[in-house]
Amino acid sequence: MSQASGSIASRISQKISSPEFRNYxxxxxxxxxxxxxxxxxxxxxxxxxxxxxxxxxMTAALTLYSxxxxxxxxxxxxxxxxxxxxHFVNEGAQLTQGYRWLQYNKFGGKEAAEQKAAADxxxxxxxxxxxxxxxx
Numbered sequence: 653m654s655q656a657s658g659s660i661a662s663r664i665s666q667k668i669s670s671p672e673f674r675n676y677x678x679x680x681x682x683x684x685x686x687x688x689x690x691x692x693x694x695x696x697x698x699x700x701x702x703x704x705x706x707x708x709x710m711t712a713a714l715t716l717y718s719x720x721x722x723x724x725x726x727x728x729x730x731x732x733x734x735x736x737x738x739h740f741v742n743e744g745a746q747l748t749q750g751y752r753w754l755q756y757n758k759f760g761g762k763e764a765a766e767q768k769a770a771a772d773x774x775x776x777x778x779x780x781x782x783x784x785x786x787x788x
Contacts, residue, residue, distance in 0.1 A: 685735040692738060695745035702767070703756035711749045718743040 658725055667673055686706070698706070725736035755761045773780040 657661065663681055681730075681732055685732065685738045686734070688738050692742035692745050695742060695749060698753070699745065699748055703752045703761060706749055706753040706756070708750075708757065711746055712713040715743065717752060718746060752758045 695714070702786045722736055722739045722743065725739060756765070
């Protein structure tokens with residue numbers, strides 16, 4: 653068992669120390685997509701925020717941007733699957749945000765939120781009214 657793990661560790665060590673790996677690891681082909689992961693991570697985090705904060709224009713721009721760069725990631729040689737994965741995840745997150753924006757701004761979500769807020773405010777105000785009537 654230890655001989656097999658030593659063999660695996662030896663092969664990993666040889667792979668990491670190879671000039672091809674170092675050239676890839678120190679290139680923009682690797683670090684560009686790594687740095688770009690901030691966009692989909694932020695978009696996924698934004699899905700938990702209120703839909704009133706979503707910018708429809710920015711969401712549309714980022715959706716188009718990710719679609720174009722998914723195509724670019726597969727068109728360059730060698731193909732950049734790390735960049736493709738980053739933009740694939742971002743495309744999904746932006747489409748989710750776009751759906752939430754449409755639901756809130758175009759399909760009655762804003763009105764429903766306002767009605768819920770008004771109903772919540774009425775529930776809070778009701779005990780005060782009852783107390784005032786009881787005191788008179």
